[in-house]
Amino acid sequence: MADPMKIRASLQGDVADVRVLMAHPMETGQRKDASGNVVPQHFIQTITAQLNGKPVFGADISQAISRNPVFAFKVKGAKAGDKLSITWIDNKGDKRTDEVVVGGG
Amino acid sequence: MDRSRRIVLKGAGATGALAAALAAGLLRPGVAAAAWNKAAFDAKTTADAMKALGYAGAVESKDIQIRAPEIAENGAVVPIDITSNIPGTTSISVFIEKNPFPYTGTFDVSQGALPFVHLRAKIGESSPVRVVVTAGGKHFTAAKEVKVTIGGCGG
Structure with a gap:
């Protein structure tokens, strides 16, 4: 399984300000390695975020997202102690889920 | 310890x-109920990708704010902030027009997220970054030119 995501969910009023860093190569399929072979595509395709198990944000993305993707988004109606989880799935079917507590340190 | x-x-x-x-x-x-739209992601022009997504005929709007560097020093990591001030915004899509595959992604904010997203994208050469916002079933668009001095694609 891939390395854990780094997620930060800080609370501003009732809005959770979420920033996430995913560890992923995001290979475009256009790059060649040192010996001239094309490096096959390997990139995250879908991302979902849930607040206390309820979907709040989602994304379908392409290989044009930078390596080790960073995203930020804002979730309404959050309070301290809520659980925010993020899941990604890549084009090889690998997936990873990580969870943080909103407003937690 | x-x-x-x-x-x-x-x-x-x-x-x-x-x-x-x-x-x-x-x-x-x-969230992201629609399956990953392969046709749109495989499209080689923004127009084709927008057609595949059903965004053809999107109306220019000044209520979409795109914050991105005028000149990106490193095309491999270009930070882009998008905020939609259009009421009822449900999704935000991004196209980097000069990339080999312009369609970069769609962000679904219909289920409790504010109409804002920050992402970091690869931009191969200087290109307009086009954003399409869907609100109330209608599509709105805006674009911002980003100049790239070192490309983000290829080695």
């Missing part, structure tokens, strides 16, 4: 992640 505390934390993290993975697996068909 207290070693036993570290181990406990690590254990708790692992089980937490597993439980969340199970929950996510079961609950997934919610």
Whole structure:
């Protein structure tokens, strides 16, 4: 399984300000390695975020997202102690889920 | 450093992640309900990608704010902030027009997220970054030119 995501969910009023860093190569399929072979595509395709198990944000993305993707988004109606989880799935079917507590340190 | 505390934390993290993975697996068909749109992602022009997504005929709007550097020093990591001030915004899509495959992604904010997203994209050469916002079933668009001095694609 891939390395854990780094997620930060800080609370501003009732809005959770979420920033996430995913560890992923995001290979475009256009790059060649040192010996001239094309490096096959390997990139995250879908991302979902849930607040206390309820979907709040989602994304379908392409290989044009930078390596080790960073995203930020804002979730309404959050309070301290809520659980925010993020899941990604890549084009090889690998997936990873990580969870943080909103407003937690 | 207290070693036993570290181990406990690590254990708790692992089980937490597993439980969340199970929950996510079961609950997934919610956000981003539409399947990953291969036709749009494979399109070689922004127009074709927008057509595949049903965005043809999007109306220019000044209520979409795109914050991106005028000149990106490193095309491999270009930070882009998008805010939609259009009421009822449900999704934000991004196209980097000069990339080999312009369609970069769609962000679904219809289920409790504010109409804002920050992302970092690869931009191969200087290109307009086009954004399409869907609100109330209608499509709105805006674009911002980003100049790239070192490309983000290829080695």
